[in-house]
Amino acid sequence: MAAWRLRRAGAALAASSAVAVALAASSASASEPSAAALDAARQRVAQPWVAPPPRDAQRAALAGSTSAEPLDVLVVGGGATGCGAALDAATRGLRVGLVEREDFSSGTSSRSTKLIHGGVRYLEKAVFNLDYGQLKLVFHALKERKQFYDLVAGRRLLHLSRYYSVDESVELFPTLAKNGHDRSLRGTVVYYDGQMNDSRLNVGLACTAAVVGAAVLNYAEVVSLIKDESGQRIIGARIRDTLSGKEFETFAKVVINAAGPFCDSVRKMANSNVVPMICPSSGVHIVLPDYYSPEGMGLIVPKTKDGRVVFMLPWLGRTVAGTTDSSTAITMLPEPHEDEIQFILDAISDYLNVQGIWPIAGATEGRGQALTALRLVDK
Ligand SMILES: Cc1cc2nc3c(=O)[nH]c(=O)nc-3n(C[C@H](O)[C@H](O)[C@H](O)COP(=O)(O)OP(=O)(O)OC[C@H]3O[C@@H](n4cnc5c(N)ncnc54)[C@H](O)[C@@H]3O)c2cc1C
Structure with a gap:
């Protein structure tokens, strides 16, 4: 058994690491962000009293795109993945839109265990099952977490793990039982991991993306995808503003499917015969x-x-x-x-x-x- 010390991390200018599926390839450059684009983003975020533009402006920016002048990226889904992808793209200087059919973080992203993963869940499988894939996942999670921590924690980085005797353990964690049903406590290992407020982090990503120039709209559902004349390429989406009931079209060179558990329903909009993944x-x-x-x-x-x-x-x-x-x-x-x-x-x-x-x-x-x-x- 291990006890666990937590460090809290706030929302910051950080991109989510989760996977998103791009539905259409395009000419939009997704290379490293240019120093100038990043600098401009940092300056905007650092302004005192900075706030995302109002809903009407966000909606107008989305509806203002045309097939001749499309956005670079349209993200479907305003969970951690979608908002992270939108922020990442916006800080690369791309023209970005994001739509979320409910409120930001109303899906999986507000109901996590709130950990900034060090990958402990996967460590046991990696060691005892000699599973190299799981071990790679642990190293990957640790690397990502370190980058995230470096960003938000500054000098307050994580500490080394430590063993505690039975008495020390119970003093540290008073509800710990010295004797369980069929076992007795021999001690604990305390290790350190990060904790986040998942929904605030998600909303922070959405607001930061909006502040650096993305058009970000909640209560806006993608109801269908728009294809070009050949019917092969996705060039945008039809979107319903669920507050007003009105529909509009947004055009983009790339559509990112970040609909989380609803991923397959968006894939089906592109191809009704698609096999669920x-x-x-x-x-x-x-x-x-x-x-x-x-x-x-x-x-x-x-x-x-x-x-x-x-x-x-x-x-x-x-x-x-x-x-x-x-x-x-x-x-x-x-x-x-x-x-x-x-x-x-x-x-x-x-x-x-x-x-x-x-x-x-x-x-x-x-x-x-x-x-x-x-x-x-x-x-
Ligand atoms: C039980 C549990 C515990 C977890 N614990 C942790 C943890 O401790 N630490 C950690 O880092 N990760 C954790 N995770 C993983 C993490 O929560 C997920 O990886 C992450 O929240 C996924 O985010 P998402 O944006 O992909 O999906 P979601 O948050 O589900 O977002 C998808 C969004 O897409 C929207 N959408 C769907 N269809 C449409 C449409 N047609 N138009 C517009 N919008 C649409 C939905 O409304 C939804 O808001 C946990 C996951 C689970 C299930």
Whole structure:
């Protein structure tokens, strides 16, 4: 078992690392950002009282594009992936549009475990299954996290891991059980990882993209894609403003599909015969009272009864525990199931000396507040 110290990171001028699928190749240059474009972006962001342009201006910029004068990039989806891609493209000096059919971060990106991944989930598989792919993922995550941290943490970088004796561990983490059902505590390893406010980071990316020149519109849904006369190339999208109900067209050299779990529905707009490439699974977190975890420290159960990893982390004055991994239908608000909530409670109660663990009052048949997110798994 490992206890876990957390460092918080704020939203910053950083691009998301998640994968997006470009639907149409184009002549738009996607090379390294020019120093001048980056400088201009930094200067705009640094201005006091800087704010994104109003909704009407964003909408007009999207609707003002034509097939003769298209945007360089149109991003479909305003989660972390889409907003990160839009910001990245805008800081390269490209003309960018982004549309999100709900609010920014209303999908998976507001329901994560809030970790800036060091890849601990994948480390065990890498070592014990001798899985080189998982090991590469860990190194990749560590490299990305370091870059992100360098950017936001300055000198407050992460510390080295340390072993603590049983007594030290219980002093550090008072709810830790010295004796569990069929095991006793031998000590803990404390290691350091980063924590973020995922939805704020996402909204920060959207606002920063807008400030540096991208036309960014929420409550705007792509209802179909526009193709050129040959029917081969995607040149834009038809968009419905879901607040006014009005539709308009936006033209772009490249359309990026960043629709997360809804990725296949956008792919189908391009080709109705396309074979689905993703299968969704849901991950549930439950919210517990604050005293389950001391401030700034969490707990990782590295191996649950069925071999999964469960985290218990301090979050906004409470404790968040999770997650699960079950296949599900694709929906914007997946429902947590009773057995998933029980799975998390069982996993953490094995390690705690708190009697009768119940999540705080809220949804889900009176059992507590549970948050569910969708994750994508390559088939
Ligand atoms: C349980 C769980 C825990 C996780 N924990 C972590 C973690 O601790 N740390 C971490 O870094 N990552 C974590 N992740 C991964 C991370 O949350 C995801 O990689 C990320 O949120 C995916 O973002 P996205 O933008 O691709 O998808 P989403 O956030 O789902 O965004 C897709 C958006 O596209 C929009 N959209 C769909 N169709 C259309 C359309 N036609 N027109 C316009 N908009 C459309 C949707 O409304 C949605 O907002 C976790 C994931 C899960 C499931």
